[in-house]
Amino acid sequence: PFDVLVVGGGPAGASAAIYAARKGIKTGLVADRFGGQVMDTIGIENFISVKKTEGPKLVASLEEHVKDYDVDIMTGNLAVNVEQNDYFNLTLDNGATLQSKSLILATGARWRQMNVPGEQEYRGKGVAYCPHCDGPLFKGKSVAVIGGGNSGIEAAIDLAGFVNHVTVLEFDNKLRADQVLQDKAASMGNITIIKSAMTTQVLGDGNKVTGLRYTDRTTEQSHDIELAGIFVQIGLVPNSEWLRDYIELTPRGEIITDKQGNTSVPGIFAAGDVTDSPYKQIIIAMGDGANASLGAFDYLIRQVPN
Ligand code: FAD
Numbered sequence: 001p002f003d004v005l006v007v008g009g010g011p012a013g014a015s016a017a018i019y020a021a022r023k024g025i026k027t028g029l030v031a032d033r034f035g036g037q038v039m040d041t042i043g044i045e046n047f048i049s050v051k052k053t054e055g056p057k058l059v060a061s062l063e064e065h066v067k068d069y070d071v072d073i074m075t076g077n078l079a080v081n082v083e084q085n086d087y088f089n090l091t092l093d094n095g096a097t098l099q100s101k102s103l104i105l106a107t108g109a110r111w112r113q114m115n116v117p118g119e120q121e122y123r124g125k126g127v128a129y130c131p132h133c134d135g136p137l138f139k140g141k142s143v144a145v146i147g148g149g150n151s152g153i154e155a156a157i158d159l160a161g162f163v164n165h166v167t168v169l170e171f172d173n174k175l176r177a178d179q180v181l182q183d184k185a186a187s188m189g190n191i192t193i194i195k196s197a198m199t200t201q202v203l204g205d206g207n208k209v210t211g212l213r214y215t216d217r218t219t220e221q222s223h224d225i226e227l228a229g230i231f232v233q234i235g236l237v238p239n240s241e242w243l244r245d246y247i248e249l250t251p252r253g254e255i256i257t258d259k260q261g262n263t264s265v266p267g268i269f270a271a272g273d274v275t276d277s278p279y280k281q282i283i284i285a286m287g288d289g290a291n292a293s294l295g296a297f298d299y300l301i302r303q304v305p306n
Contacts, residue, residue: 004102004103013104016292116202167191261293
């Protein structure tokens with residue numbers, strides 16, 4: 001069996017694997033795809049000490065760093081189940097089972113998409129999901145935020161500080177964001193909120209976003225707005241469905257962790273975007289992976305050998 005088996009090969013998983021391997025313990029890493037969300041990221045400008053890089057480039061150096069250590073890397077398969085007897089038994093979708101004395105879950109998350117024409121085509125060309133990451137690219141321009149929940153209104157307030165204008169489109173006839181955020185948004189002067197608006201299409205010129213089309217659900221009329229960017233803020237979905245019956249999750253499906261990365265099951269740790277940590281960023285996921293790995297090591301040295 002492994003001492004530490006990491007599930008996930010994004011920034012959190014890579015960092016957890018390196019920290020475990022550096023302790024000289026038997027370390028494995030299982031991932032559907034090495035790199036996680038970073039693989040889908042075009043420009044990265046907030047990975048501190050690296051002024052500007054690209055997702056696939058950062059993933060290549062992550063992989064190179066992990067491979068510098070004695071980590072058994074298994075990619076191309078999803079973990080689908082976990083059970084415990086003497087060890088944790090992790091089942092993969094190809095039927096294989098891996099045994100380990102501890103697990104670090106770092107399966108990340110995915111942004112919920114609008115699923116409208118143009119969204120995929122213009123992803124990274126005006127369609128964005130992370131205001132902390134891509135917001136500054138739209139300095140002085142007009143943008144839309146899709147979604148009037150807390151993350152949507154927070155994004156609008158954040159963006160309104162440096163873009164020309166923000167239009168928030170909410171599907172419902174009311175906003176779900178906290179009142180204090182709604183008040184703040186109303187006070188900003190360059191945020192327009194449109195309720196009962198169903199986004200139907202991302203408009204572009206073939207290279208980049210030029211606007212969006214929505215239907216006013218009260219009048220059934222279609223409208224176009226000219227803008228340079230669209231921030232989709234309709235939810236981040238943790239990749240934790242397969243753990244639902246086994247580990248304590250928040251109502252949104254995030255794995256509940258404490259400061260050492262412990263989950264509700266002793267010996268199972270979690271890190272990164274799949275957890276209930278409030279901010280989802282590469283640098284945070286990496287720190288979190290290191291943290292969970294040190295937590296796992298601490299757990300292992302307290303186990304009586306059987
Ligand atoms: P992920 O990166 O999601 O990695 C999850 C890993 O788990 C993957 O290897 C995946 O294949 C694997 N996996 C999932 N389920 C299973 C399973 N059942 N079995 C096996 N493996 C599984 N952050 C920044 O700091 N700066 C940015 O500029 C930035 N830009 C972004 C742009 C986009 C388009 C997106 C989507 C995100 C961006 N982020 C950015 C956020 C950042 O990418 C995430 O916070 C970070 O990748 C989280 O790392 P993670 O390791 O927790 O999860």
